[in-house]
Amino acid sequence: MKYKCLKRFALLVSVIAALIVTSCTEEWNKHYSEDFSGTKSNLNLYELIKSKENLNSFTKLLEVSGYDSLLAEDQSFTVFAPDNNALKNIDLNDKVLATEIVMNYTARYAYSTSGIENSIIPMLNKKLLPFERNASNFKFNQIEIGESDLAAQNGILHIIKGYEPYNYNIWEYIYHTEGFDSLRTYVSSLSVEELDVNASYKNGVFVDSIFKTENKLLTDLALINAEDSIYTALLPNNEAWTEILNRVKSYYIMSDADGGVAKQNEVSKWAIIRNLFFRGKIDLPVSEKVLTSTGRVKFYNPDALFQDVEAYELSNGIVYTAGQLHIEDTASWAKPIIIEAENASMGRMLSNFSPQTLSSLGTGFDVSGKYYLGLNDASLNSLAKLHVTFPVPNVLSTKYNIYCIFVPRIILDENDERPYKVKFSLNYYDAEGKKQTGYIDADKNVQSAASAQATFITDPTKIDKFLITENFEFPHSNVVFDYETTAEFVQQIRFSVKVENDTKKTTAEQRSYSRDLLIDCIILEPVL
Structure with a gap:
């Protein structure tokens, strides 16, 4: 793995947050005013900087960026100004670059060296940069301070002996780095402009239409534009994005009714991006046995995920760039x-x-989630059919083996060794979007005729992972993403498994089979 370090960032978020709050108080400014023992100039910060011959280059940056006027105002600032030698290779007439540099080296409020040990300073661009004391001097952002505590009427000037380029956060890295156009285009598409109701109304009266922009990546996955949050990002370059998108899209073929190709692209890209962000800083090799992405995807072989990557430390975490994403489909x-x-x-x-939820704790049986469903016969006559239907959301356009996991009667009564006598059917939509019922025959194939439906006997001695059918292929994905309530979610589910107890309501039949059912779960395992 190649490792390219742009800037060290290794301070705890809790410490950062505490220092930010402290620095923003009047007591903080008062502390520096009382402890500062140097002579205060009659000049404001802009005038003081302009008066220094070794800061001619930084003065030019202030004037080009327009921040000369800000540093002349009656507010409190601290400027860490790189000297002329540090800026000798900088295009001083580039307004964008000038603004970037000035904001990165200027902070609100006064910060002298008095009392400084290891502090974090919030700059105008919201970057959090270290201001530290070492054995013999002080450093700002790892750069030695040549002249410190030059007091102006509206703040403090420190002259530093070097220059560190602006360090992107993860959000900025995506937007400004070449080779990530595909990812950048998708991330941009997640931004939506909507009415800011709180800002548009005052005391319940409409004032004006104020809009705000929100991005689903930031709101649902990771605040990678925030300087006080630390993340790890795995970013695919254009080639890697194209390769994995083509692979993933085959699982998300959507019917025309569900949005067709446009919806297929949308859900495929979201399925990818859910894997790419992690809270905290992850160093390689990965120390954790399991990594969970902010999209709640668990990876049980984390080191495989970060194969052949290049690492970049940014202002709010670390980015690993990849020419291929090693994410297994399963x-x-x-x-x-x-x-x-x-x-x-x-x-x-x-x-x-009649349903009831039962616990397997203390029984010795390995039941999923330690709970299972008990279904008791509540029929009033011998003609009544006993069945339960389980809707199954989020199937993909691929093949599955479908199972019903039965819990044996002996979990409740060690002497009750009666099996279950059951039938199965599937409700699904075909390639033309028509609703179909498929009946499971004796060979566990899906048939359209109800007369082909077979009866099966379960194993009464163990948890029985009973195969209903194998290689059942869904022509379309039924991934449900767009809903606000559970009812809306359920309405969009287009596949279900029906389990029928075929035991007759006779004394003779019930001696051999149970009219009740105990079911752990329904499982669909993809066949890849």
Whole structure:
């Protein structure tokens, strides 16, 4: 791995936050005013800087950027001004660069060297830069201070002997670095402008239409534009983005009713970006056994994720750039889908069953999540059919093996070794978008005729991972992203598994089979 360090950033966020709050108080300014023992000039900061021959270059930057007028105002500032030698290779007439430099070396409030040990200073551009004492002198952003504590009427000037280029945060890196156009274009597309209701109304009266811009990456995944938050980002270059997008898109083929190709691109890109950001700074090799992205994707082989990367330390974390993303399909998008049977929030439907949630704790049985669904016969006559239907969201356009996990009766009564006598059917939409019912036959294939439906007997001696059918292929993905309520979520689910207890309501039949059911979960395992 190549490692390119742009700037050291290794301070705890909690310390940073505390120092920022402290620096913004009047007591902080008063502290420096009382402790400062130097002679105060009659000049304001701009005039003081302009009077120094060794700061001619920085003076030019102030004038080109327009910050000369700000430093002449009756406010309190601290300027860490690089001397002429430090700026000898800088284009002093570049207004964008001049503004960038001035904001990066200027802070509000007065910061003298009095009492400084290891402090963090918030600059005008919101960067958090170190102001430190070492054995013999002081440093700002790792640069030695040549002349310190030059007091002006409106602040303090420190002259430093070097220049460190502006250090991007992760958000800025994405927007300004060549080779990441594909990622940048997608991130930009996530920005939306909407009415700021709070700003548009005052005391309940409409004042003006004030709009704000929000970006889904920042609000839902990571505040990578904030200087007081630390993240690790894995960023694919254009080639890597194209390669993984083409791979992922095959799982998100959408029907025309669900948005077609446009929706396919949208959900595919979001599926990728959910994997790319992590809280905190991750050094290589990775010390954690499991990494969880801010998109809640767990990686159980973290070092494999960061193969062949280049590292860049930025102002709010670290970026690893990649020419290829080593994300396994089954680690992120094409993961098994598990529907816990006891969870009714997905729209589970019952017919002639009375449900209860049961615990497996202390039983010795390995039940998913330690809870399972008990379904008791609540039928009133022998003709009533007993069945339960489990809606399954977020299927992809790929093949799955589909299972129902049955819990044996012996978990409740060690003498009850009756199996379950069951039938299965699937409700789904075909390639033309038509709703279909598929019946599972004796060979565990899906048939359109109900007469082909077979009856199966479960194993009453163990947790039975019962294969319903294998290699069942969905022509379209049914990934549900757009909803605000659970009801809206459930309405968008287009696939379900129906389990029917085929045990007759006769004494003879019930001696051999149970009319009740105990179900742990429904599992769809992708076949890749």
